[in-house]
Amino acid sequence: MRQLNADLHLHSRFSRGASPRMDLPQVCAAARVKGIDVIGTGDCLYQEWLEELESNLQKRGSCYVLEGLPFILQCEVETTVGGRVHHLLLFPHFKSVYLLRELILEGGYSKLTSGRPQLKIPPEKLADLTQAVGALVGPSHAFTPWTSMYAAYEGIVDCYGKNAYHVAFLELGLSADTKMASRLAELDAYTFVSFSDAHSANLDKLGREMTRFLVQDGSFSEIDQALRSVNGRTVLLNVGLDPREGKYHLTGCRRCKTAYTLDEIIVNGKLLRTCPCGGPLKIGVKDRITLLAAGSNQISRVRRPPYMHVVPLLEILKAMKRSHALDIKQVYSELIDTFGNEIAILVDRPISDIKERYPRLAAIIERFRNDKIDFEFVGRGGWYGKIRL
Numbered sequence: 152m153r154q155l156n157a158d159l160h161l162h163s164r165f166s167r168g169a170s171p172r173m174d175l176p177q178v179c180a181a182a183r184v185k186g187i188d189v190i191g192t193g194d195c196l197y198q199e200w201l202e203e204l205e206s207n208l209q210k211r212g213s214c215y216v217l218e219g220l221p222f223i224l225q226c227e228v229e230t231t232v233g234g235r236v237h238h239l240l241l242f243p244h245f246k247s248v249y250l251l252r253e254l255i256l257e258g259g260y261s262k263l264t265s266g267r268p269q270l271k272i273p274p275e276k277l278a279d280l281t282q283a284v285g286a287l288v289g290p291s292h293a294f295t296p297w298t299s300m301y302a303a304y305e306g307i308v309d310c311y312g313k314n315a316y317h318v319a320f321l322e323l324g325l326s327a328d329t330k331m332a333s334r335l336a337e338l339d340a341y342t343f344v345s346f347s348d349a350h351s352a353n354l355d356k357l358g359r360e361m362t363r364f365l366v367q368d369g370s371f372s373e374i375d376q377a378l379r380s381v382n383g384r385t386v387l388l389n390v391g392l393d394p395r396e397g398k399y400h401l402t403g404c405r406r407c408k409t410a411y412t413l414d415e416i417i418v419n420g421k422l423l424r425t426c427p428c429g430g431p432l433k434i435g436v437k438d439r440i441t442l443l444a445a446g447s448n449q450i451s452r453v454r455r456p457p458y459m460h461v462v463p464l465l466e467i468l469k470a471m472k473r474s475h476a477l478d479i480k481q482v483y484s485e486l487i488d489t490f491g492n493e494i495a496i497l498v499d500r501p502i503s504d505i506k507e508r509y510p511r512l513a514a515i516i517e518r519f520r521n522d523k524i525d526f527e528f529v530g531r532g533g534w535y536g537k538i539r540l
């Protein structure tokens with residue numbers, strides 16, 4: 152068995168808001184530098200991209216490979232009936248992708264004219280379709296206040312109905328981590344994954360969140376078994392941003408940035424929507440989970456793999472540059488040359504190795520590994536949190 156770092160939620164240049172330079176050579180190069188061993192294709196239901204994937208990826212054993220990097224056929228879709236919800240889909244092979252395209256087009260659910268298509272069906276129906284073609288489905292960034300399962304629904308059964316049992320994983324997203332999500336006992340049966348949702352191959356986006364699997368190789372069948380924790384395959388580690396960095400961690404005002412507690416915004420049993428300053432209030436992920444958990448008296452008792460908080464190495468170097476002169480590009484490539492890749496530096500190499508040549512950086516990374524990071528500003532109301540280094 153091998154430990155493989157996977158980032159299985161990407162977008163191609165055919166998704167709205169994605170970089171026009173998001174193509175396969177860029178993805179391969181970035182994955183190598185980041186230390187990602189298995190990567191999602193993004194947008195595989197989109198015809199032009201699908202053709203590009205088919206003519207570039209080669210079948211090696213049970214894996215699809217380009218430049219030695221295994222790819223998993225992957226796409227994000229939005230269901231629009233019952234609220235807008237994003238879902239992540241993983242496919243075993245090209246035939247399965249083509250079959251789902253046919254079902255969607257024949258049903259008239261979408262014309263599939265964008266990288267992340269909108270389907271005029273409820274999530275339960277989407278799960279019927281993915282089952283029919285042997286693909287896996289799970290909610291993307293399940294807690295974000297827009298276009299997510301918990302934004303539109305009160306729970307996973309509410310969302311996927313009779314198919315909740317077939318949901319293969321739950322993607323935590325940038326604004327939640329395992330500790331937060333574990334407060335919801337209804338999720339006990341589900342495997343948590345963390346992926347980047349990268350819209351470009353930039354080194355501060357691709358691989359900023361990843362899941363480490365214990366598997367034989369980077370094929371769909373191995374990932375599928377690991378998600379179900381069968382035959383010795385499993386998830387070993389989740390790595391991602393500290394939720395306090397997310398734009399919607401606390402409840403807060405978009406205009407004046409004031410943060411509010413739940414007590415302050417529940418008035419006569421109703422949630423306030425407007426700040427005294429007149430700006431719009433957005434309920435934060437932390438409070439949303441508290442409200443959801445309050446509806447149930449169950450306590451989660453599941454043992455889950457650790458979740459490690461990191462930020463991209465480039466962001467750390469940028470923050471260091473504020474107090475000391477630093478050639479970020481040069482130091483970054485020196486670091487990668489010395490240690491192999493970014494995940495090795497942030498997650499795996501002994502701190503003592505890094506300390507020898509980079510004592511200040513080593514001290515910061517050690518604080519991340521021990522979860523001792525302070526925040527100058529915790530994210531709220533659409534404003535990113537800011538770390539104090």
Ligand SMILES: [Zn+2]
Nearest residue numbers: 227237291292
């Ligand atoms: Zn999404």
Ligand SMILES: [Zn+2]
Nearest residue numbers: 404407426428
């Ligand atoms: Zn305000």
